[in-house]
Amino acid sequence: MKENRYDNEEFFRKYSEMNRSVLGLKGAGEWKALEKILPDFSGKTVLDLGCGYGWHCRYAAEHGASRVLGIDISRRMLETAKEKNSAGQIEYCQAAMEDLSFPDGSFDIVFSSLAFHYVKDFEPLAASISRWLTPGGSFVFSVEHPVFTAYGSQDWYYDENGNILHFPVDRYYYEGERQAIFLGERVTKYHRTLTTYLSALLDNGFELRRVVEPQPPEEMMDIPGMQDEMRRPMMLLVGAVKR
Amino acid sequence: MKENRYDNEEFFRKYSEMNRSVLGLKGAGEWKALEKILPDFSGKTVLDLGCGYGWHCRYAAEHGASRVLGIDISRRMLETAKEKNSAGQIEYCQAAMEDLSFPDGSFDIVFSSLAFHYVKDFEPLAASISRWLTPGGSFVFSVEHPVFTAYGSQDWYYDENGNILHFPVDRYYYEGERQAIFLGERVTKYHRTLTTYLSALLDNGFELRRVVEPQPPEEMMDIPGMQDEMRRPMMLLVGAVKR
Numbered sequence: 001m002k003e004n005r006y007d008n009e010e011f012f013r014k015y016s017e018m019n020r021s022v023l024g025l026k027g028a029g030e031w032k033a034l035e036k037i038l039p040d041f042s043g044k045t046v047l048d049l050g051c052g053y054g055w056h057c058r059y060a061a062e063h064g065a066s067r068v069l070g071i072d073i074s075r076r077m078l079e080t081a082k083e084k085n086s087a088g089q090i091e092y093c094q095a096a097m098e099d100l101s102f103p104d105g106s107f108d109i110v111f112s113s114l115a116f117h118y119v120k121d122f123e124p125l126a127a128s129i130s131r132w133l134t135p136g137g138s139f140v141f142s143v144e145h146p147v148f149t150a151y152g153s154q155d156w157y158y159d160e161n162g163n164i165l166h167f168p169v170d171r172y173y174y175e176g177e178r179q180a181i182f183l184g185e186r187v188t189k190y191h192r193t194l195t196t197y198l199s200a201l202l203d204n205g206f207e208l209r210r211v212v213e214p215q216p217p218e219e220m221m222d223i224p225g226m227q228d229e230m231r232r233p234m235m236l237l238v239g240a241v242k243r
Numbered sequence: 244m245k246e247n248r249y250d251n252e253e254f255f256r257k258y259s260e261m262n263r264s265v266l267g268l269k270g271a272g273e274w275k276a277l278e279k280i281l282p283d284f285s286g287k288t289v290l291d292l293g294c295g296y297g298w299h300c301r302y303a304a305e306h307g308a309s310r311v312l313g314i315d316i317s318r319r320m321l322e323t324a325k326e327k328n329s330a331g332q333i334e335y336c337q338a339a340m341e342d343l344s345f346p347d348g349s350f351d352i353v354f355s356s357l358a359f360h361y362v363k364d365f366e367p368l369a370a371s372i373s374r375w376l377t378p379g380g381s382f383v384f385s386v387e388h389p390v391f392t393a394y395g396s397q398d399w400y401y402d403e404n405g406n407i408l409h410f411p412v413d414r415y416y417y418e419g420e421r422q423a424i425f426l427g428e429r430v431t432k433y434h435r436t437l438t439t440y441l442s443a444l445l446d447n448g449f450e451l452r453r454v455v456e457p458q459p460p461e462e463m464m465d466i467p468g469m470q471d472e473m474r475r476p477m478m479l480l481v482g483a484v485k486r
Binding site for chain 2: 169172173199208209213
């Protein structure tokens with residue numbers, strides 16, 4: 001996540017108009033599924049990697065977390081986080097998550113929402129997170145689904161009349177950089193396989209508790225494009241516990 | 244797996260000519276990855292669901308299993324299994340796996356290779372397998388990958404000159420029956436999501452040990468079509484342990 005589109009003025013403006021930015025957690029299609037796999041925050045220390053506007057930091061604080069550290073590389077995101085989602089237990093800090101360093105066992109819970117697909121190497125990060133967690137600590141995250149990141153463009157495949165035919169998968173086992181268009185801007189993301197995500201956890205002392213591909217919720221089905229989200233998996237949610 | 248194409252004469256003939264039928268385990272692209280996640284068979288009782296020609300039963304017997312029960316719905320497959328892969332510890336039995344019933348804790352290892360995508364409901368089967376296993380017992384299986392089964396036809400998407408463009412994904416969250424063409428015959432398979440496969444295990448007392456999407460092995464890359472298998476995940480291997 002060393003590249004940082006979110007401090008680009010135009011990109012940030014468009015991002016700030018997205019449902020998930022305006023409405024917070026309730027505006028995110030995956031939130032209900034994600035909430036179900038969250039651990040109990042009461043009295044826990046929490047690290048949020050790629051915290052963005054800080055909605056999840058606030059949720060953790062409101063659910064009893066004793067200390068929440070939100071990390072993001074974007075100055076603009078953190079400014080908004082401080083504006084919208086401040087609380088006594090929450091601290092925000094600007095950093096690239098690859099550069100972080102904490103003493104072993106610093107956190108009870110490590111959380112990340114839709115940020116790891118901006119990170120080039122997941123395995124070393126998973127190893128670090130395992131060290132940063134207390135034994136029995138929770139690691140819960142969402143990422144873009146490998147099916148969604150494989151091809152690169154992250155767009156549907158259309159017929160000549162502009163109707164969606166299907167979603168294209170290609171280059172699945174060729175991990176690495178992909179150039180996607182997000183909010184009209186070219187954004188660099190990193191594709192990796194499901195195997196790579198899960199093996200990084202299993203190889204670094206985690207036990208998998210939940211692996212969930214969230215479906216669009218019933219009550220959002222009238223949002224334009226949401227019905228089509230039944231046709232491909234776009235996100236992957238993982239809940240794990242450090243042994 | 245109640246439908247049984249393998250007793251159709253023409254289908255069986257074509258199946259018998261496939262590399263995996265002629266060469267056994269060495270002819271199966273996923274075998275090396277699958278072998279890596281197999282448990283130790285020494286002195287263990289093994290159930291093989293959808294055993295086909297019995298190659299895996301023989302492998303288990305040759306690796307010290309004390310008793311191996313191979314189940315398949317196809318009479319023809321089992322005839323060949325008895326011919327090619329017999330041993331004192333191996334018993335073959337014709338049955339649909341949905342109809343099986345064993346006392347609790349009957350097996351140390353339950354194994355299945357590329358058979359569960361013929362089964363309509365995976366969850367009740369996972370529950371049964373959990374009961375049939377001894378505590379600490381292993382459940383290892385391969386299935387067609389949800390990416391491969393989602394669309395239905397299981398074929399690439401081509402341009403007007405017959406060149407592969409990509410692999411199509413569609414109807415991902417609509418689980419159920421799919422009609423695919425396999426060896427020139429219409430075959431009924433069942434698509435389910437990754438979430439459904441893994442949740443059935445996590446909800447039935449299993450701990451996930453490995454989740455692997457096997458890549459085509461280097462030494463098979465000169466087999467026609469194998470290079471293209473780098474472009475999509477075709478199989479999913481899962482290794483789990485009963486708590």
